Amino acid sequence: MLQRLIIRDFVIVDQLELEFGHGFGALTGETGAGKSILIDALSLVLGERADASVIRAGTERAEITAEFDVAADSALASWLQTNDFDVTTCLLRRIVDQSGRSRAYINGTAATLGQLREIATFLADIHGQNAHHSLLNTEAQRALLDAHASAQELLRDVATAYSTWRQAREARQVAMTDSEAAARERELLEWQVKELAALAFNAEEWQETETEQRRLGNASALLEAATGALAALDEGETAALSTLQHAGARLNELITVDPALIDAAKLFDSAVIQLEESALALRRYQDRLELDPSRLVELDSRIDTVTQMARKYRVPPLELPALLARLTAQLDELSLRADPVALAEREQATEAAYLAVAEKLSALRTKTAKRLSAAVTAGMQELAMSGGQFDIALEALGEGASFGLESVEFQVAANAGQSLRPLTKVASGGELSRIGLALQVIASQANPVGTLIFDEVDVGIGGRVAEIVGRMLRDLGKTRQVLCVTHLPQVAAQADWQWTIIKETRNGTVVSSVRRLDKESRVAEIARMLGGEKITSTTQRHAAEMLGLTE
Structure with missing residues (x-):
């Protein structure tokens, strides 16, 4: 639920801080007072695009902050945790500056516009005042049906399967018309794959080769350094270790004379032990270190071969295995293209996969269309369209599309005894408004978000119908937070609480303010x-x- 909205320097609002309640709230005011500015501000903080025109004249930036409550076991809390945001609250903030750039924050942490839009799906659903006009678009009709069916995941699967099928079909068609060019390309790929495979290169072997080459290349210097250090410690004429050992023994003898030497003697003994271990390690290192010129030549040659191959294909050496994998995949694809039987089989298999998932979508659409048609028809009876009927027709397409196997068409009979016809051809403006409102209310009932916002969706209705619309919104408010910008007294009177938007002049500047009634x-x-x-x-x-x- 929306708890608080803070607006600063947005359009004609200088500063506004609002605390929202439960149930159904109405936002009213005279025409031009800025009733929809609150909705616009909320839309902005929920991820709508913005530019510098939203900044109040004479100020540097606009800032919107919205606070929502978070249930501990909710999908919203899960989303916040998954995206590494604090889960104890949900505070959204959006700032727009004079350059048109905007910054977004979720719980005080910088966020992307995409993240704002994503989290908005858990918070609020906004129905705009012209939403019913989209019902005249067949794509919008299909989208509304699919949204009501919660078919988003299935739609993605259908689109992916369709794309795979189309690619398989195109590959077969290309192979039939360009077999000679494909053969030349395949011959080149075969030579490249053979050359790279013969190199037998892998990242682990390359790292080991470079390490060994550096060691052998510097073997003389390494051996000289180890021998010099060992001579200084234990093998030279002036070796320090025997002298230090003798001095340590003498210190230990004198501890009985003066116990104050104990700490110094212990530290001295520890240092001598470390030097003894260092001498042993240097001897082992000398034994392992080899001066092998022939092996060094072999390693230099390997590095040169790999480097030249990488330079030839214009990739870093470590990317040679990935290059080989890509070229091998391309060769496999070209080899498949040379086999019309295999291409046809792949096309048939991908088509079958598409049909299988598309038929699942069709079944879901059929079930949802029947349920939604009945619900909207019932809503029409309440909205002064007695005897009217609404139906969602699904018409099979020739061979399917990325969105499925059928087109979607909303059909309506506005009065009893009339036959169903496409919504675009029969509905008047007022009828379209009522049908659209019924659809929005029904869709909202199926929407899990806690805040529903209606921005003058009651345009084109009045009288008894307006009173019914108010009751519909009041009923919605029993289980959700409902906000409605309205110009109809019949709707506003049904609200649990009401605000009025006032436009006034302060110091020569027009500003909007809100008063709780x-x-x-x-x-x-x-x-x-x-x-x-x-x-x-x-x-x-x-x-x-x-x-x-x-x-």
Whole structure:
């Protein structure tokens, strides 16, 4: 649920801090007061694109902060944890500067625009005032059905399978028309694969070769350093180890004379032991170190061969194995192209895989279309379209597409006795608004997010229908937080709480502010919505009656 929204220097809002409640809330105000600015600000913090035009005139930047609650075992908490954000709260912040650049933060940590949009799917669902117009687009109709069916994962599988099938078909067609060029390319690839395979190169062998080559190349210097150190310790005329050992023995003898020597003697003994171990290690190193010129020549030759091969193919030496793998895969593909039977079999197999997953999507769409059609038809009866009928028609395509095996078409009969026809051809503006509203309310019931926002979705309706819409939103508010920007008193009167948006002039600048309405001021606001500028006692009584009906 949305708990708090803070807006600074956004459009005509200078500074606004709002705390939201449960249930159904209505946002009202005169035309042009900026009712939709709150929705625009919330959309921005949920990942909508922005530019410098949203910054209030005379200021340097716009800043929006929204706070949502987080249930401990919710999908939102899981998403925050998976993306390494703090899970105790959900605080979103968006800043837009004069250059049009924006910065985003989740719980105080920098976030991408993509992350904002992703987390938004767990937080709020915004229905815009022109959403019903999208119903005239067949792609939008299909998308709405698929969203209601929660078919996103299945849709991705269908698109992937379709792409694989199309690639297999194109490969067969190309092989049939360009076999001579493919043969030349295959011959080159065979030579390259053979040459790289003969090199028998791998990263571990390369590292060992370089290490051994460096050691042998510097063997003389290494041996000289080890011999010099050993002579200084234990084998030269002035070897230090025997002198130090004698001095240590003498110190230990005198400990009985003065115990104060104990700590110094222990440290001295420890140093002598370390030097003795160093002398042993140097002798072992001398025994292992070889001066092998022939082996050095062999290693130099290997390094030169690998380096020249890498230079020839314009890759670093360590990428030669990956290059061999790529060229081998290309050769396998070309070899397959030379086999029309194998190509045809692969095409058939990928087509079968596509059909299998696409048929699952078709079954899900059929089931969901039946359920959604019945629900919208029932909603139409409530929205003054008695006898009307809504249906989602699925028409099979010739051979399928990336979105499945059928097209989706919304059909409607606005009145009893009429036959179903495409929504684009029969619905009037008011009917389209009511059908769209029914779809949005029904879709919202299936949406798991805690906050539902409706921005003047009641455009084109009035009277008894408006009262029914208000009741629909009030019912939604029993299980969700519902916010609705509305110009209809019948809708606002059904709200559990109400804010009014006011536009005023301060110091010569127009700004918008928000005022929470108590019972008395709600009556005045509903009366204004009913009667306009002149509010009579009759209008006030009517407004009080409307509010009384909801108590």
